[in-house]
Amino acid sequence: MRFRDLNRKLLLSGNEAIALGAYEASVRVATAYPGTPSTEILEALTQYEDIYTEWSVNEKVALEVSLGASIGGVRAMSSMKHVGLNVAADPLFTAAYTGIRGGLVIVTADDPEMHSSQNAQDNRNYAPFARVPMLEPSDPQEAKEFTKLAFSISETFDIPVLVRTTTRLSHVSGIVIPSSRRQRPRVRPSIERMPQKFVMLPVHARQRRQALEDRLSRLREFSETFKGHRIHRGSREIGIITSGVSYNYVMEALPEASVLKLGLIYPLPETLIRRFASRVRRLYVVEELDPYLETQIKAMGIDCTGKEIIPSQGELNPAKVRSAITGKNRKVFPSVEVPKRPPVLCPGCPHRGIFYAISRLGVFVSGDIGCYTLAALPPLRAMDTCVCMGASIGMGFGIEKGLGRKAHGKVVSVIGESTFIHSGITHIVNMVYNGSTSTVVILDNRVTAMTGHQPNPVTGLTAKGEPTVELDLEALLRGIGVEHVHVINPHDIEDAYRVLKRELKRKALSVVISKAPCALLPEVRKAKRPAYEVISEECRGCRACLKIGCPAIWWVPEDNKKKGKARIQAYLCNGCGECEALCRFGAIVVSDAR
Amino acid sequence: MPDEIKNILFCGVGGQGILLCSEVVAYALMQEGYDIKKSEVHGMAQRGGAVEAYLRYGSRVYSPLVEPGSVDFVVGLELMEPLRYTSLYSEKTKVILNTQKVPTIGISTGIETYPENPVGTLRGLGLEVYPVDAFEICTELGEPRAVNMVMVGALSWFLPVKVRTVEEVIRWRLPEKLHRVNLRAFREGRRALRK
Numbered sequence: 001m002r003f004r005d006l007n008r009k010l011l012l013s014g015n016e017a018i019a020l021g022a023y024e025a026s027v028r029v030a031t032a033y034p035g036t037p038s039t040e041i042l043e044a045l046t047q048y049e050d051i052y053t054e055w056s057v058n059e060k061v062a063l064e065v066s067l068g069a070s071i072g073g074v075r076a077m078s079s080m081k082h083v084g085l086n087v088a089a090d091p092l093f094t095a096a097y098t099g100i101r102g103g104l105v106i107v108t109a110d111d112p113e114m115h116s117s118q119n120a121q122d123n124r125n126y127a128p129f130a131r132v133p134m135l136e137p138s139d140p141q142e143a144k145e146f147t148k149l150a151f152s153i154s155e156t157f158d159i160p161v162l163v164r165t166t167t168r169l170s171h172v173s174g175i176v177i178p179s180s181r182r183q184r185p186r187v188r189p190s191i192e193r194m195p196q197k198f199v200m201l202p203v204h205a206r207q208r209r210q211a212l213e214d215r216l217s218r219l220r221e222f223s224e225t226f227k228g229h230r231i232h233r234g235s236r237e238i239g240i241i242t243s244g245v246s247y248n249y250v251m252e253a254l255p256e257a258s259v260l261k262l263g264l265i266y267p268l269p270e271t272l273i274r275r276f277a278s279r280v281r282r283l284y285v286v287e288e289l290d291p292y293l294e295t296q297i298k299a300m301g302i303d304c305t306g307k308e309i310i311p312s313q314g315e316l317n318p319a320k321v322r323s324a325i326t327g328k329n330r331k332v333f334p335s336v337e338v339p340k341r342p343p344v345l346c347p348g349c350p351h352r353g354i355f356y357a358i359s360r361l362g363v364f365v366s367g368d369i370g371c372y373t374l375a376a377l378p379p380l381r382a383m384d385t386c387v388c389m390g391a392s393i394g395m396g397f398g399i400e401k402g403l404g405r406k407a408h409g410k411v412v413s414v415i416g417e418s419t420f421i422h423s424g425i426t427h428i429v430n431m432v433y434n435g436s437t438s439t440v441v442i443l444d445n446r447v448t449a450m451t452g453h454q455p456n457p458v459t460g461l462t463a464k465g466e467p468t469v470e471l472d473l474e475a476l477l478r479g480i481g482v483e484h485v486h487v488i489n490p491h492d493i494e495d496a497y498r499v500l501k502r503e504l505k506r507k508a509l510s511v512v513i514s515k516a517p518c519a520l521l522p523e524v525r526k527a528k529r530p531a532y533e534v535i536s537e538e539c540r541g542c543r544a545c546l547k548i549g550c551p552a553i554w555w556v557p558e559d560n561k562k563k564g565k566a567r568i569q570a571y572l573c574n575g576c577g578e579c580e581a582l583c584r585f586g587a588i589v590v591s592d593a594r
Numbered sequence: 595m596p597d598e599i600k601n602i603l604f605c606g607v608g609g610q611g612i613l614l615c616s617e618v619v620a621y622a623l624m625q626e627g628y629d630i631k632k633s634e635v636h637g638m639a640q641r642g643g644a645v646e647a648y649l650r651y652g653s654r655v656y657s658p659l660v661e662p663g664s665v666d667f668v669v670g671l672e673l674m675e676p677l678r679y680t681s682l683y684s685e686k687t688k689v690i691l692n693t694q695k696v697p698t699i700g701i702s703t704g705i706e707t708y709p710e711n712p713v714g715t716l717r718g719l720g721l722e723v724y725p726v727d728a729f730e731i732c733t734e735l736g737e738p739r740a741v742n743m744v745m746v747g748a749l750s751w752f753l754p755v756k757v758r759t760v761e762e763v764i765r766w767r768l769p770e771k772l773h774r775v776n777l778r779a780f781r782e783g784r785r786a787l788r789k
Contacts, residue, residue, distance in 0.1 A: 011617075011632075039636070115635045139631075168658050171636060172631055172634075172658040175624065248631075248656035249657050249659070252657045318661045319662055330662055333662070333680050333681055333683045334680060334681075334719065335680050336719075338678045339674075339701055339708075340700065341643055341675075341698040343643030344699045371641065378699075379699075549703060551642050553702065557704060
C-alpha cells in the first residue's frame with residue numbers, strides 16, 4: 001500500500017489514480033500493452049489479487065479480451081498509449097454499436113510533447129469518430145473519480161467509455177483521497193446469448209446503429225448536468241472553456257477569469273456552454289493540440305478565440321496561456337549553451353553489438369520501436385526508418401518488392417522481440433506467402449525494456465510475475481515456414497557480422513535472432529561479470545573503441561586536445577566485452593580490480 | 595494563491611535516482627500538510643539522457659509545470675545539468691549542486707568538451723550555489739547510488755520539513771536493507787551544507 005498520512009491521503013500519479021479508480025469500481029479484468037505514458041496503469045493493477053491483469057500482445061488483443069469480459073457481465077478496462085488506440089480502433093468502433101454488458105472502459109494516454117512517442121495525435125478526436133463518450137480528468141484525484149464514473153456511465157448507457165489522459169496527468173503525482181467502499185456493478189457475471197446485440201451482421205448492425213444514436217442522444221442530455229463539469233465564476237470580462245490538464249494552466253495563469261471546465265468532452269453539454277458563453281464578454285478556448293472543443297463550439301454558432309492564439313503543437317503551460325491571452329510575459333533568465341545529453345544505450349546493452357555489426361555492412365536499416373531506436377543516433381547511426389510498431393519488416397519487404405534485384409542484400413529490417421510479437425509476426429507470414437529474399441533481425445532481449453521491463457511472451461512470466469509458457473521464437477518462425485533461422489549472440493560482434501553478411505547474400509528469406517538479455521535485468525546485474533579496463537601504456541588513442549558509443553568508455557584528451565586515450569569507468573562497465581574485440585592493440589583487458 | 599507556491603527543479607542524468615529523490619521530498623512535504631504536484635517523464639527520456647522532475651508545493655497547486663522565472667530551488671545531481679534549465683530561474687533561485695561530473699555521449703567520445711566551471715557560470719548569473727561533494731560522500735559510505743539521498747539531505751535545510759519526517763519517509767519508501775546507508779547519506783548531506 002502507498003504511504004498515508006493521518007488523513008488517509010495518498011500521493012499518486014495520474015496512472016496510479018486511474019488504477020485505484022478501477023479497483024474502487026470493482027474492475028475484474030484489466031488488459032494493456034505497455035506504452036509511455038500509459039504503462040503504470042496496468043502495473044499498479046497487478047498488485048490486486050482479485051483483478052485479472054494481463055500484458056496483452058497488442059492493444060487490439062487487449063481491447064478484445066476486455067470486450068469479451070464485458071460481454072460476460074464483468075467490468076473490464078484496457079489501457080494504452082495514444083498510438084495504441086489506432087491498433088485497437090477496429091474493435092472500438094464496432095463495440096460502440098454492440099454496446100456492453102459489464103462496464104467497459106478504455107484509457108488512452110496521449111503524449112502532446114512527444115516525450116516518448118513518434119507522433120502527437122489528439123485522441124479526443126476518436127470520441128466523435130467512434131461515437132463513444134469520453135471523460136477527460138485534469139489531476140490525479142479526478143483521474144480516480146472519473147475512472148469510476150466511466151464504469152457507471154458505460155453500464156447506464158450500454159456503451160464503452162474512453163478516458164483520456166496526457167503525459168502531464170499520467171506522470172504527475174498529486175494528493176488522492178481513497179474511498180473506503182467499492183462500487184457495485186449493475187450487471188451480474190453470466191453467459192447470455194444475445195446475437196442481435198453482439199453479432200454485427202448487417203441486419204443487426206443497422207439496428208444497433210440506430211440504437212447507438214438513441215444512446216448518444218440520452219448521453220447529450222446527461223452531459224448537461226454531469227457533475228464532472230465545473231464552473232468558476234470570476235470576472236465577466238474573460239471567460240475560458242477548457243478541459244484536462246489545460247485547466248490547471250488556466251487556473252494559475254488567469255486566476256481572475258471565469259472558467260468552464262468540461263469533464264465529459266463527448267458529447268458536449270451544448271446548453272451549458274451557451275449559458276456560460278452568454279455571461280462573458282470575451283470567450284477563449286484553451287486546449288492542447290487540435291481545436292477539438294473550439295470547432296464544436298464554433299459549430300454551435302458561438303463566437304470564441306482559440307487556436308488563433310493558443311499553440312496547437314506541444315504541451316501548454318501557465319506561461320504560454322498567460323502570454324497568449326494577456327500578452328504578458330515574465331522576465332526570462334538568460335540561457336546557457338550546454339552540450340546536449342540525449343538518451344543512450346546502456347553499458348552492456350546487447351543492441352550495441354548487433355547495431356555496430358549492422359553499421360559496418362553499409363545497408364539500409366528499416367527500424368522499429370524500442371530502446372534500440374536509439375541506434376539511429378551517433379555514433380552508431382544504424383537506422384533509417386522508424387514509423388510504428390511492426391512496420392520495420394513490412395517496409396523492408398516493400399523496398400525489396402519495389403526495387404527488385406537492386407535492393408537485394410542492401411536492406412535489413414530490425415525489430416525487438418516484443419514489437420515482433422505485437423505486430424511483426426503477420427509480416428513474416430506475408431513474406432513467406434508472397435515470396436521474399438529479405439533479411440530480418442529480431443532483437444530478443446527477453447523483456448519489454450524501454451517502458452520499464454514488462455514481461456512478454458518470451459520472458460516466461462505473466463504480468464503478475466507468475467511462470468508461464470515461454471514463446472519459442474525459433475519454432476514459431478520455422479512453423480510459419482521460414483527455412484533460414486539463425487540465433488546469434490550480439491556481444492560476439494565478429495560472429496554477428498559474419499552471419500549477417502552471409503544471410504544478406506542469401507536468395508531466400510532469412511531471420512536472424514540476436515539473443516541476449518537486457519543488461520538491466522536483475523539476473524544480468526547479479527551475474528556481475530568482471531569490468532574491463534584500458535591499459536594506458538598500450539592505448540594508441542585510435543578511438544576504435546569509441547565507435548560503439550558505450551557510456552562506460554570515456555575519451556580523456558591530452559593537453560593539445562587532438563590526442564588522448566580511452567579510459568573505462570569501472571563503476572559503469574557491465575563486463576559485456578564488446579570493446580575488447582574492437583581494440584587491435586590488446587589494450588582493453590579484464591580488470592583484476594574486482 | 596499562486597504566490598505562495600514554491601517550485602523545486604530536480605535535474606541530472608537518467609539512472610541517478612532523480613525520481614526517487616523527488617518522491618522522498620514530495621512525501622515529506624505532504625506529511626507537513628502541503629498540496630503537491632510532482633511532474634516527471636518516463637520512457638525514452640531515461641537511458642542516460644537528461645532527466646528533470648518538477649515538484650511544486652503550497653496550499654493549493656494546480657499546474658504540474660513550472661514557468662520561466664519561478665524556480666525557487668534547483669537540485670542538480672550532476673554538475674553541468676542545472677545550466678540546461680536557466681531560463682526557468684530568477685535572481686532568487688538557489689542551486690544545490692552535486693559536484694559529480696557525468697560526461698554526455700558527445701563528451702565521452704571526444705567530440706565535445708565538458709563545460710568549464712559550471713559553478714562559476716551559475717554564480718556569474720547571480721545565483722546562490724551550494725556545492726555538495728555527494729559522490730565522494732557516498733563513495734566513503736560504500737554506496738555510490740545514494741547520491742540522491744545526500745542531495746535530499748542538503749536540500750532539506752531549505753524546506754519546511756522536519757528531519758524526522760524525511761527520515762520516516764526514507765524508512766517507509768526504501769527496503770529495510772537499504773535504510774542504514776540511505777539514512778546516513780541523508781544526514782551526511784545535511785552536514786555537508788552546515789559547514
